[in-house]
Amino acid sequence: MSERDQVPFPATEYSDRLDRVRKAADDRGLDLLVLTDPKNICYLTGYDTYAFYVTQALLVPVSGEQPRLIVRGIDVTAAQWTTRLSDDQILGYGDEFVVQDAHPMAFVADVIKANGWHHLRIAVECDGGSFSPLAMRILEHELPDARFADSRRLVEWVRCIKSTRELAVMCEAGKISDHAMSVALEAIAPGVAEPAVAAAIYAALVEGVDGLAGSSPWQPYMAAGQRTNSPHCRWTDRRYRVGEPTMIELGAHRHNYAAGLSRTVFLGDPPDAYRALDKAVQRGMAAALDKLKAGYRAEDVKQAWQLATTARGVEKGSRIGYSIGLSFPDTCWVERTVSLAAGDRTVLQPHMTIHLMLAVWLDKIGHSLSETFIITEGEPESVSSLPRQLTVTHTGQPHRAGE
Amino acid sequence: MSERDQVPFPATEYSDRLDRVRKAADDRGLDLLVLTDPKNICYLTGYDTYAFYVTQALLVPVSGEQPRLIVRGIDVTAAQWTTRLSDDQILGYGDEFVVQDAHPMAFVADVIKANGWHHLRIAVECDGGSFSPLAMRILEHELPDARFADSRRLVEWVRCIKSTRELAVMCEAGKISDHAMSVALEAIAPGVAEPAVAAAIYAALVEGVDGLAGSSPWQPYMAAGQRTNSPHCRWTDRRYRVGEPTMIELGAHRHNYAAGLSRTVFLGDPPDAYRALDKAVQRGMAAALDKLKAGYRAEDVKQAWQLATTARGVEKGSRIGYSIGLSFPDTCWVERTVSLAAGDRTVLQPHMTIHLMLAVWLDKIGHSLSETFIITEGEPESVSSLPRQLTVTHTGQPHRAGE
Numbered sequence: 001m002s003e004r005d006q007v008p009f010p011a012t013e014y015s016d017r018l019d020r021v022r023k024a025a026d027d028r029g030l031d032l033l034v035l036t037d038p039k040n041i042c043y044l045t046g047y048d049t050y051a052f053y054v055t056q057a058l059l060v061p062v063s064g065e066q067p068r069l070i071v072r073g074i075d076v077t078a079a080q081w082t083t084r085l086s087d088d089q090i091l092g093y094g095d096e097f098v099v100q101d102a103h104p105m106a107f108v109a110d111v112i113k114a115n116g117w118h119h120l121r122i123a124v125e126c127d128g129g130s131f132s133p134l135a136m137r138i139l140e141h142e143l144p145d146a147r148f149a150d151s152r153r154l155v156e157w158v159r160c161i162k163s164t165r166e167l168a169v170m171c172e173a174g175k176i177s178d179h180a181m182s183v184a185l186e187a188i189a190p191g192v193a194e195p196a197v198a199a200a201i202y203a204a205l206v207e208g209v210d211g212l213a214g215s216s217p218w219q220p221y222m223a224a225g226q227r228t229n230s231p232h233c234r235w236t237d238r239r240y241r242v243g244e245p246t247m248i249e250l251g252a253h254r255h256n257y258a259a260g261l262s263r264t265v266f267l268g269d270p271p272d273a274y275r276a277l278d279k280a281v282q283r284g285m286a287a288a289l290d291k292l293k294a295g296y297r298a299e300d301v302k303q304a305w306q307l308a309t310t311a312r313g314v315e316k317g318s319r320i321g322y323s324i325g326l327s328f329p330d331t332c333w334v335e336r337t338v339s340l341a342a343g344d345r346t347v348l349q350p351h352m353t354i355h356l357m358l359a360v361w362l363d364k365i366g367h368s369l370s371e372t373f374i375i376t377e378g379e380p381e382s383v384s385s386l387p388r389q390l391t392v393t394h395t396g397q398p399h400r401a402g403e
Numbered sequence: 404m405s406e407r408d409q410v411p412f413p414a415t416e417y418s419d420r421l422d423r424v425r426k427a428a429d430d431r432g433l434d435l436l437v438l439t440d441p442k443n444i445c446y447l448t449g450y451d452t453y454a455f456y457v458t459q460a461l462l463v464p465v466s467g468e469q470p471r472l473i474v475r476g477i478d479v480t481a482a483q484w485t486t487r488l489s490d491d492q493i494l495g496y497g498d499e500f501v502v503q504d505a506h507p508m509a510f511v512a513d514v515i516k517a518n519g520w521h522h523l524r525i526a527v528e529c530d531g532g533s534f535s536p537l538a539m540r541i542l543e544h545e546l547p548d549a550r551f552a553d554s555r556r557l558v559e560w561v562r563c564i565k566s567t568r569e570l571a572v573m574c575e576a577g578k579i580s581d582h583a584m585s586v587a588l589e590a591i592a593p594g595v596a597e598p599a600v601a602a603a604i605y606a607a608l609v610e611g612v613d614g615l616a617g618s619s620p621w622q623p624y625m626a627a628g629q630r631t632n633s634p635h636c637r638w639t640d641r642r643y644r645v646g647e648p649t650m651i652e653l654g655a656h657r658h659n660y661a662a663g664l665s666r667t668v669f670l671g672d673p674p675d676a677y678r679a680l681d682k683a684v685q686r687g688m689a690a691a692l693d694k695l696k697a698g699y700r701a702e703d704v705k706q707a708w709q710l711a712t713t714a715r716g717v718e719k720g721s722r723i724g725y726s727i728g729l730s731f732p733d734t735c736w737v738e739r740t741v742s743l744a745a746g747d748r749t750v751l752q753p754h755m756t757i758h759l760m761l762a763v764w765l766d767k768i769g770h771s772l773s774e775t776f777i778i779t780e781g782e783p784e785s786v787s788s789l790p791r792q793l794t795v796t797h798t799g800q801p802h803r804a805g806e
Contacts, residue, residue, distance in 0.1 A: 050622045051635040053735040074721050074764060077633035095721040099742035127537035134530035150537065195609060195616035202605035206598055213598035213640055216622040219453045230480035232454040237616055318477050318498040329732035332456040339502035361477060
């Protein structure tokens with residue numbers, strides 16, 4: 001086996017993606033894409049390296065000339081290992097661009113000029129694509145004949161519809177997420193320290209299950225007790241206590257594809273009000289799933305949730321889900337395309353993947369339930385097969401609330 | 404114990420930091436800082452949440468008015484848990500800024516206007532601070548009377564000199580890094596799968612040692628065999644084999660402070676050429692440490708390394724270290740201030756912390772050795788106490804090369 005066999009998808013997968021991106025760019029009258037978001041670069045080439053803390057760029061001519069990948073010199077080998085690009089498609093810049101006043105975007109501009117692309121209509125990633133105002137200024141200064149446009153998340157919108165192979169990988173990620181969540185639900189018990197559970201989760205996310213290893217995970221969100229009023233917290237030095245809920249939101253990554261999953265554990269008997277909250281969320285989930293199908297709009301799903309839960313006294317002002325997929329830690333696993341929220345009129349389509357995120361964070365307490373779904377014409381397909389109930393744990397043995 | 408006791412530093416630490424930042428800003432004639440880099444926000448407030456995939460901003464008036472922290476509405480509680488800011492210093496924007504065309508930077512502009520700060524000289528983080536060209540355009544459009552300047556890494560340069568308390572935390576991170584590396588060195592053996600070792604490393608980094616838990620770690624870099632020619636790779640599905648080197652670069656995080664550490668393991672007897680490479684790196688390290696002291700320039704350290712290693716046939720074109728400290732995964736643990744590289748004339752000062760990164764990545768093979776040091780007037784103090792030798796493992800039992 002050659003090392004390049006570790007590239008997760010066959011060559012045709014990458015050429016199909018490139019075709020779709022080029023078509024979308026051509027439809028908008030763009031000539032050249034300068035992509036700096038590590039997720040978009042990985043999507044189109046496979047390039048898979050945690051070196052995105054320095055400038056990286058993929059130049060994609062819409063005309064059909066070969067893309068060029070520009071990385072720091074010491075990362076050229078990583079591009080050779082993790083992509084099928086030919087060596088002349090990979091360009092490395094020297095460390096003088098890393099440590100001194102020279103900016104790597106000046107090197108990118110030189111590559112554009114050397115290829116005669118400096119007079120084209122060039123799209124750059126103007127918001128959230130690891131592309132800074134200084135980088136923009138440098139390109140504008142170095143390429144005065146170019147006309148610049150915002151990519152307006154062009155690649156993100158292509159990524160939004162997954163291929164069959166991507167869906168298979170996300171199902172594998174889902175299996176690992178289930179495994180890690182099961183480990184967490186069993187580990188949480190009165191007196192156990194939160195970091196011990198976090199460590200067990202990380203190990204499960206990385207080692208994986210059934211011969212499927214995980215890639216680098218995003219930090220699991222964990223909160224116990226009153227901190228469950230907050231969605232994005234980490235473990236503390238505390239130990240778990242009877243009488244408190246714990247929210248766990250985690251996502252295994254498989255070849256960098258994430259499957260978000262959340263569950264709640266209650267140590268000891270939950271108060272009636274908490275059971276009522278759980279029931280309201282469960283009802284809301286059923287209502288949301290009824291609309292999480294091709295043909296409905298993103299906002300319809302939120303509305304269905306809201307109708308089912310408001311009557312039960314639950315208000316969730318934030319969105320109840322979003323597109324999920326390829327994930328690098330510069331921006332978490334959230335894809336900035338579809339949001340299940342009022343005002344998002346995107347029509348759901350088959351092969352979209354949605355993290356349905358139904359956590360409720362109240363003043364003093366919270367409750368978390370989420371799962372990753374594949375949109376179809378009919379019922380949405382979950383990448384998880386864990387039971388959806390609240391887990392109630394006495395004496396270290398988990399029992400689901402319904403049992 | 405109230406939950407806010409989990410804020411890692413006392414209030415005076417944060418007020419000292421704010422004073423230093425304000426003084427540096429005042430010296431440059433700035434009136435208001437708009438900080439968007441999650442590390443800079445955490446540095447000045449403690450705010451510690453993996454929610455930086457949406458816009459966050461800390462407004463710091465240089466005059467002495469209270470800073471304002473602007474986060475997504477659902478993360479206001481996280482600001483309450485992880486900072487000592489008063490509730491009126493924390494402002495949350497609604498999810499309509501997350502899911503629709505409204506941009507959170509327009510909300511930030513409104514806060515600036517509401518406080519009467521719209522005519523000031525405002526510094527923004529123009530490169531690498533999670534601040535996009537679109538965010539810049541919005542501020543310029545909304546605040547036509549403001550004069551904008553690039554912060555030019557103002558807070559990063561303040562962060563470069565650590566307080567005594569920060570050094571103590573970095574030493575704790577160093578202990579955890581040592582622990583995780585020891586776990587890795589013992590786990591790597593012929594036939595063991597790489598993900599199993601990665602899982603053990605993550606668990607050790609998070610659970611920590613001696614009652615010190617880690618916070619979320621950055622992905623450990625791992626490469627075996629020919630892939631050791633590449634610095635920033637991850638584990639693969641392969642199993643370790645006799646006759647191959649493995650590089651491990653990891654960094655425990657303690658309260659988000661990282662301590663970078665690298666070692667190399669060789670399974671079986673290393674060839675003479677590999678032992679010679681190890682010896683050259685060891686000599687280079689001794690030479691570098693001789694200049695890693697207050698008063699020398701950053702480039703002096705690189706030059707000393709180069710003199711010692713070039714004669715032994717080792718060429719390393721990239722820098723041999725950099726400032727390290729507070730770390731969020733948007734940009735790894737690398738602080739973009741001091742680089743040990745030709746052309747960096749920064750004079751080293753006591754309480755700087757440097758990740759001395761001596762890995763060598765050759766055509767077909769690599770070797771890694773790195774450690775995090777505190778600069779003093781005399782010998783640099785390592786935050787690690789692991790032996791610096793190449794580890795040679797036979798039959799699963801590690802023996803260091805010198806033994």
